[in-house]
Amino acid sequence: xxxxxxxxxxxxxxxxxxxxxxxxxxxxxxxxxxxxxxxxxxxxxxxxxxxxxxxxxxxxxxxxxxxxxxxxxxxxxxxxxxxxxxxxxxxxxxxxxxxxxxxxxxxxxxxxxxxxxxxxxxxxxxxxxxxxxxxxxxxxxxxxxxxxxxxxxxxxxxxxxxxxxxxxxxxxxxxxxxxxxxxxxxxxxxxxxxxxxxxxxxxxxxxxxxxxxxxxxxxxxxxxxxxxxxxxxxxxxxxxxxxxxxxxxxxxxxxxxxxxxxxxxxxxxxxxxxxxxxxxxxxxxxxxxxxxxxxxxxxxxxxxxxxxxxxxxxxxxxxxxxxxxxxxxxxxxxxxxxxxxxxxxxxxxxxxxxxxxxxxxxxxxxxxxxxxxxxxxxxxxxxxxxxxxxxxxxxxxxxxxxxxxxxxxxxxxxxxxxxxxx
Numbered sequence: 001x002x003x004x005x006x007x008x009x010x011x012x013x014x015x016x017x018x019x020x021x022x023x024x025x026x027x028x029x030x031x032x033x034x035x036x037x038x039x040x041x042x043x044x045x046x047x048x049x050x051x052x053x054x055x056x057x058x059x060x061x062x063x064x065x066x067x068x069x070x071x072x073x074x075x076x077x078x079x080x081x082x083x084x085x086x087x088x089x090x091x092x093x094x095x096x097x098x099x100x101x102x103x104x105x106x107x108x109x110x111x112x113x114x115x116x117x118x119x120x121x122x123x124x125x126x127x128x129x130x131x132x133x134x135x136x137x138x139x140x141x142x143x144x145x146x147x148x149x150x151x152x153x154x155x156x157x158x159x160x161x162x163x164x165x166x167x168x169x170x171x172x173x174x175x176x177x178x179x180x181x182x183x184x185x186x187x188x189x190x191x192x193x194x195x196x197x198x199x200x201x202x203x204x205x206x207x208x209x210x211x212x213x214x215x216x217x218x219x220x221x222x223x224x225x226x227x228x229x230x231x232x233x234x235x236x237x238x239x240x241x242x243x244x245x246x247x248x249x250x251x252x253x254x255x256x257x258x259x260x261x262x263x264x265x266x267x268x269x270x271x272x273x274x275x276x277x278x279x280x281x282x283x284x285x286x287x288x289x290x291x292x293x294x295x296x297x298x299x300x301x302x303x304x305x306x307x308x309x310x311x312x313x314x315x316x317x318x319x320x321x322x323x324x325x326x327x328x329x330x331x332x333x334x335x336x337x338x339x340x341x342x343x344x345x346x347x348x349x350x351x352x353x354x355x356x357x358x359x360x361x362x363x364x365x366x367x368x369x370x371x372x373x374x375x376x377x378x379x380x381x382x383x384x385x386x387x388x389x390x391x392x393x394x395x396x397x398x399x400x401x402x403x404x405x406x407x408x409x410x411x412x413x414x415x416x417x418x419x420x421x422x
Contacts, residue, residue, distance in 0.1 A: 001263075009157070016365040026041045033035075039321060040047060044359065045383075046359050046363075046380045046381055046382075047363075047378045051063055051064070051065075051339075051370075051375070052064035052065075056082070056083045057072075057075055057077055057082040057083055057228055057272060058070065058072065058080065058082065058083045058398060059071065059072055059076070059077075059080065059396055059399050059400075061397040062377065063375060064369070065156065065239075066370060066371075066373075068373065069306055069373065070370070070373055070374070070375050071102070071373060071374045071375060071403055071406060071407055072375045072377050073374060073375060073376050073393045073394060073395070073399075073407050074375060074377045074392065074394055075272075075394060075396065075397070076237070076267070076268035076269070076272065076391065076394065077268070077269075077272050077394075077396050078241050078268060078269040078326060078350055078394070078395075078397065079240050079241055079269045079312075079316075079322050079323070079325075079326070079396070079397045079398075080397045080398025081269065081270065081271050081272065081312045081315070081322075082271060082272035082273075083313075084249055084271075084312070086132065086311055086315065087271050087308045087311045087312050087315075088142060088371040089121075090307040090310065090311035090395060091273070091304040091307045091308040091311075091312075092304070092306070092307075092309060094114060094304050094306060094307025094308075095303060095307070097263060097302040097303075098112055098114060098303035098306075098307075099303060099305070100299040100302060100303070100304070101299065101302045102298060102299060102302070102303075103299070104251060104299065105295075105296060105297065105298065105299060105300065106133075106289075106295065106296075106300050107289070107296065110179070110299065110300035111300065112300075112303065112306075112350075113327060114298055114303060114306045114307065114310065115133060115300060115301065115306060116360070118131075118133065118309055118310045118313070119131040119132065119133055119277070121310060121313045121314065121317065122277055122313060123279050124317070125247065125313055125316065125317060126247060126248070126256075126264075126279045127247070127256055128262065128279035128280055128281075129275050129279075129280070129285070129300050130276065130279065130280070130282045130284075130285035130286070130363065131279045131285065132175055132278050132285045132288050132289060132292070132295060133275060133277050133300075133301055134275065134277060134278070134294055134295055134298070135255060135274065135275065135276070135278075135298045135299070135301065136265070136267065136274060136275065136276045136331055137164065137234070137236050137263055137264060137265035137267070137276030137277075138164040138167075138275060138276065139294035139295070139298060139380040140263045140264075140276040140278050140294070141162070141164040141165050141167070141168040141234065141263055141276075142164065142167060142171065142212055142293075142294050143168070143169045143170050143234075143278075143288065143291070143292035143293055143294040143295055144168060144261070144263065144278060144288065145149065145168045145172040145174070145201075145203075145332060146168075146171045146172040146173070146293075147287055147288055147292050148172075148201065148284065148287075149172045149173070149174035149199065149292045150173055150174065150198075151173040151174065151175075151202060152173030152197060152198040152199075153175070153197050153198050153199040153200065153201070154174055154175040154176075154197035154199075154200045155169055155172065155174045155175070155176055155177070155181060155200070155201050155329055155361040156174070156177045156178075156187065156190050156191065156194065156199070156200060156201070156202045156203065156229070157169055157177070157178050157179070157203040158178075158179060158181055158182065158204045158205065158208075159178050159179065159180055159181050159213075159214070160181045160208055160210075161203060161204065161205055161208075161234070161356050162205055162234060162236070164233055164234075165203060165205070169203070174197075174201075175194065176328055176380060177190040177193065177194055178190075181208075182213065182215060182216055184216060184219045184223060185222070186346075187202065187220065188223050191224075191226075191229060192227070195227065199230070200227070200228070200229040200230065201229065201230045201231075201232055201233045201261075202220055202223075202224050202229050202230070202231050202232065203234075204220060204231075204233055204234070204251065205233070205234045205236075205237070205244070206218075206233040206234060206235045206237070206238045206244065206248055206249035207235075207236075207237040207238045207349055207351070208237075209236070209237045209351060210351075210353065210379065210383065210384050210390075210392065211345045211346050211351070211353055212345060212346025212347065212349035212350070212351030212352060212353060213345070213347060213349070213351065214238075214242075214249055214252070214253075215233065215249065216349065217231075217233070217249055217250060217253045217255045217259065218253050220255065221255045221258040221259065222370075225258070230260045230261070231258065231259045231260050231261070231319035232259075232260065232261040232262075232263070233248075233249065233250060233251075233261075233262055233263075234258055234262075234263050234264070235248040235249065235262055236263075236264055236265040236267075236268055236276075236279050237266040237268065237349070237351060238252075238264075239264040239265070239268070239269055239270065240268075240270055240312075240316060240323060240350075240395070241269055241322075241323050241326045243323070243351070244323075244324070245316075245318050245320050245323060246269075246318060246320065246322070246323025248262070248264070248326075249288060250262070250383060251277065259405040260280060260281070261279075261280040261281075261284065262263075262278070262279045262280065263276065263277070263278050263280065264276065264277060264279075265277075266305070266309040266312075269312075270309050270312040270313060270316075271308040271311070271312040273304075273305045273308050273309065274301070274305050275300075275301050275305055275309060277307075312393055315412075320421065322397060325397040326350050326396070326397045327394050329350075329396075329397070329399055329401070329404060330348060330349065330350045330352065330395045331348065332350055332401060332404050333352055333395055333404050333407070333408065334348075334395065336404070336405070336408045337352070337408055339356065340408065340411070340412050341415070341420075341422065342354050342355075342411065342414070342415065342420070342421060343355040344408070345390070350394055350395035350396070351392060351393075352391040352392070352393040352394070352395065353379075353388045353391070353392050353393070353394075354390055354393060354411065355388070355392040356378075356388055356389050356390055356391065356420065357387055357388070358389055359378070359380035359381065359389040361389065361418060361420075362378030362380055362389040362390060362391055363378040363380070364378075364380065364418065365391060365414050365415070365420070366378040368392055368414045368417065368418075369391075369410050369411070369414055372410040372413065372414065373406075373410070374406070374407050374410040374411075376391050376392075376393055376407075377389070377392065378391050379391070379392050393407070419421055
């Protein structure tokens with residue numbers, strides 16, 4: 001009867017095997033460990049909150065909890081193409097014609113003509129033989145090294161390379177050598193030590209995103225040629241705006257024909273949506289299509305993303321004007337901040353790190369800047385080394401001189417409040 005079942009069911013709960021109790025204990029233990037880690041981050045002043053933007057990306061945005069127009073100085077939107085009318089319209093047209101997505105990887109039923117067209121345009125843009133698209137440049141870095149390099153090979157990596165490069169190298173079986181940051185003497189030492197390897201690959205960011213410093217590619221290429229090595233660069237923070245035509249640091253430094261493999265992103269200057277790619281020799285790209293795991297096991301880029309990126313590349317292929325518009329604005333900010341007494345790392349790159357040293361100070365100053373209508377973010381460990389906390393400012397072609405001057409004024413006001421400048 002119903003009354004008997006009601007009496008029996010609680011007994012069954014009590015008599016369940018003790019594995020359930022142990023399972024609950026394991027969950028409780030895990031929660032305790034995780035909460036301790038989270039509290040350590042909070043007390044260390046390195047907690048990374050996520051502010052909520054209620055508008056499209058651009059130099060002027062709306063932020064939840066803040067009133068009025070907010071100046072955005074921390075996006076990777078270097079050319080202002082994330083909300084460019086032609087780029088947005090191209091995404092809409094691709095959505096209408098090709099749909100929201102492919103529901104497939106490329107080799108099954110996930111390759112449309114627009115994917116091949118974008119790959120061809122990117123290869124042309126970089127003046128390389130072939131191109132392969134990925135869901136992100138993180139995936140491109142994760143998928144390259146284990147395909148290219150085997151146990152008889154060696155990879156020589158700058159010690160401050162991006163985390164995605166480090167993770168990608170960990171996946172390959174090659175011997176690993178790490179050279180001091182942008183130190184050509186140490187690179188030569190590592191090249192000498194690795195001479196017994198079948199194939200060697202020197203790996204570096206073209207621009208290092210936390211400091212805005214540019215890799216010494218001419219010296220790297222000289223050494224690579226002297227010792228018979230290949231050269232790879234990650235151009236995420238250079239594609240579209242570095243060099244006379246925006247081709248990147250290899251164009252800027254005159255070594256386009258001496259750098260063998262380039263990985264970059266569609267998620268920064270080239271429309272800012274998503275996606276990454278590798279450009280290089282055709283046999284390498286063909287092999288990546290056969291063996292690169294992130295390519296083989298990830299869905300194809302959605303048509304709207306492909307449409308937006310294609311239009312962004314077309315704009316850059318048609319004119320150098322956009323690519324050249326960032327430099328003067330970058331120097332305006334750097335010069336005014338230096339005159340005000342701030343320490344700005346890097347050189348002439350639109351990444352302008354305002355060095356502060358203390359993690360909590362960087363976070364507090366960023367919060368105070370938002371109150372003054374300027375959106376910036378403090379960066380601290382583990383994103384940057386301990387003691388190297390900073391506010392990373394990024395200049396866009398879409399910023400006006402008035403925008404830049406307003407940001408500098410806010411920095412001066414906030415810097416005086418916290419004793420950074422007098």
